[in-house]
Amino acid sequence: MPINSNNTLSVVKIGGNIVDNPDALNSFLTDFHQMKGRKLLIHGGGVMATKMAEQLGIETKKVDGRRITDEDTLRVVTMVYAGWINKNIVASLQKIGCNAIGLSGVDANCIPSKRRNPEPVDFGFVGDPVTRKMNGKLLSTLIENDVIPVFCAITHDEKGSLLNTNADTVASSLAIALSKFYRTTLYYCFEKEGVLRDVNDESSLIPLMNHESFIKLKSQGIIADGMIPKLDNSFKAINEGVSEVVVLHAKNLLEKRGTILNP
Amino acid sequence: MPINSNNTLSVVKIGGNIVDNPDALNSFLTDFHQMKGRKLLIHGGGVMATKMAEQLGIETKKVDGRRITDEDTLRVVTMVYAGWINKNIVASLQKIGCNAIGLSGVDANCIPSKRRNPEPVDFGFVGDPVTRKMNGKLLSTLIENDVIPVFCAITHDEKGSLLNTNADTVASSLAIALSKFYRTTLYYCFEKEGVLRDVNDESSLIPLMNHESFIKLKSQGIIADGMIPKLDNSFKAINEGVSEVVVLHAKNLLEKRGTILNP
Numbered sequence: 124m125p126i127n128s129n130n131t132l133s134v135v136k137i138g139g140n141i142v143d144n145p146d147a148l149n150s151f152l153t154d155f156h157q158m159k160g161r162k163l164l165i166h167g168g169g170v171m172a173t174k175m176a177e178q179l180g181i182e183t184k185k186v187d188g189r190r191i192t193d194e195d196t197l198r199v200v201t202m203v204y205a206g207w208i209n210k211n212i213v214a215s216l217q218k219i220g221c222n223a224i225g226l227s228g229v230d231a232n233c234i235p236s237k238r239r240n241p242e243p244v245d246f247g248f249v250g251d252p253v254t255r256k257m258n259g260k261l262l263s264t265l266i267e268n269d270v271i272p273v274f275c276a277i278t279h280d281e282k283g284s285l286l287n288t289n290a291d292t293v294a295s296s297l298a299i300a301l302s303k304f305y306r307t308t309l310y311y312c313f314e315k316e317g318v319l320r321d322v323n324d325e326s327s328l329i330p331l332m333n334h335e336s337f338i339k340l341k342s343q344g345i346i347a348d349g350m351i352p353k354l355d356n357s358f359k360a361i362n363e364g365v366s367e368v369v370v371l372h373a374k375n376l377l378e379k380r381g382t383i384l385n386p
Numbered sequence: 387m388p389i390n391s392n393n394t395l396s397v398v399k400i401g402g403n404i405v406d407n408p409d410a411l412n413s414f415l416t417d418f419h420q421m422k423g424r425k426l427l428i429h430g431g432g433v434m435a436t437k438m439a440e441q442l443g444i445e446t447k448k449v450d451g452r453r454i455t456d457e458d459t460l461r462v463v464t465m466v467y468a469g470w471i472n473k474n475i476v477a478s479l480q481k482i483g484c485n486a487i488g489l490s491g492v493d494a495n496c497i498p499s500k501r502r503n504p505e506p507v508d509f510g511f512v513g514d515p516v517t518r519k520m521n522g523k524l525l526s527t528l529i530e531n532d533v534i535p536v537f538c539a540i541t542h543d544e545k546g547s548l549l550n551t552n553a554d555t556v557a558s559s560l561a562i563a564l565s566k567f568y569r570t571t572l573y574y575c576f577e578k579e580g581v582l583r584d585v586n587d588e589s590s591l592i593p594l595m596n597h598e599s600f601i602k603l604k605s606q607g608i609i610a611d612g613m614i615p616k617l618d619n620s621f622k623a624i625n626e627g628v629s630e631v632v633v634l635h636a637k638n639l640l641e642k643r644g645t646i647l648n649p
Contacts, residue, residue, distance in 0.1 A: 205473050206466070206469020206470065209469075210464055213490075217495055222495060230488050232480055268527060283477050
């Protein structure tokens with residue numbers, strides 16, 4: 124399928140904090156349904172996974188804010204992300220007339236991944252998508268049949284093991300793979316207005332950023348912590364074919380109001 | 387798509403006892419992969435769901451052998467069936483080169499269901515497929531693209547609620563819906579050789595049965611207990627368009643050796 128300007132796709136990622144709040148989630152799903160044009164959703168769910176692990180007496184271990192996924196934890200995240208959260212989001216979308224289909228990266232081999240190197244830190248069953256091996260063709264077939272893919276962040280190594288994967292990375296990988304078929308915009312929805320100069324001041328939004336200004340703001344320490352990997356993912360996606368990335372509050376999806384990232 | 391004799395489909399259901407045994411499951415999945423032609427898989431998983439409920443301190447209540455599904459139990463079965471079991475089966479199939487896609491009845495609204503009447507027994511979040519509302523078109527599109535659907539037995543009421551559904555019924559409903567597109571054979575794989583005259587004697591297999599002989603064997607008390615709903619489902623499927631039903635041991639799938647049911 125040739126890319127032309129009418130052939131647009133929105134790839135939307137919604138974070139775990141909103142997934143964990145039923146009212147915020149329902150409001151977001153209504154907005155997502157109202158978004159015009161071709162689209163695809165990726166959801167997180169770390170908050171609920173941590174609660175379920177607690178109920179099962181499994182200790183959650185993190186290094187640098189990233190979950191270490193042993194066999195018991197893999198079972199929990201697969202149950203919570205691919206089972207409970209994914210199917211409930213699809214049921215909620217179906218209820219309002221949005222023909223969603225819930226998928227993980229293992230399904231139809233949508234997201235083949237590579238287990239992360241155990242050095243210097245062994246994160247266990249954690250992997251990163253191999254973007255060049257991804258095949259957007261089936262997803263494009265679904266989308267052209269008016270079926271909306273809804274992804275959780277579970278992938279696989281093609282050798283029989285499921286892998287826990289960062290949901291932001293799943294979103295950027297899908298956006299990259301689908302940019303071969305569509306002019307693709309990637310939306311990172313979370314609980315802040317966008318990229319802020321001052322993380323405690325929601326009015327300090329940076330409305331527009333390119334790679335050069337990102338490097339500068341990072342060197343000045345204005346962009347720090349969890350925002351760095353999100354923006355690294357974003358500029359990697361732009362570098363590999365995604366037209367535009369928008370970092371924004373979930374409630375502002377329809378107005379597309381947040382930080383817009385360009386090359 | 388017109389039905390012709392070359393346009394065949396195998397709908398295969400595998401029971402929870404085999405799903406719970408890693409060696410038996412892997413051996414079965416290898417056979418399933420080697421089965422020629424178009425195909426689709428449905429899996430149970432009750433044994434693992436009961437274990438997970440126990441770990442979470444949730445009491446499993448049954449009436450006449452059927453699980454009562456309260457809100458906590460619905461969460462458990464959705465996590466176990468649609469999450470852990472479904473994604474692991476798909477990962478195992480992908481490993482051996484079978485391009486599987488894991489689905490539930492809520493995905494793409496494949497299996498709209500009706501919550502069961504709370505009288506005389508309130509089974510909670512339990513429902514039965516509404517076959518006339520099922521749409522086999524998307525499944526047929528997947529199958530024609532050499533993607534193999536793998537279903538768990540979770541459906542939904544189209545009003546936002548997931549529903550726990552009998553896996554045998556999910557299998558027969560899918561077979562009925564797809565018999566509009568294909569000459570369909572439904573395989574019920576379990577841990578017996580087929581329908582037996584004497585449940586304790588594996589050599590007492592009844593190789594062939596039609597509806598008339600089923601009624602007779604039932605009235606004589608030769609067919610009893612759990613086999614009755616399975617065979618009721620089977621003859622209902624045959625009555626609604628399925629060409630043939632085979633009840634057999636999972637290890638005999640490739641030889642198609644078991645009880646063959648005809649109109």
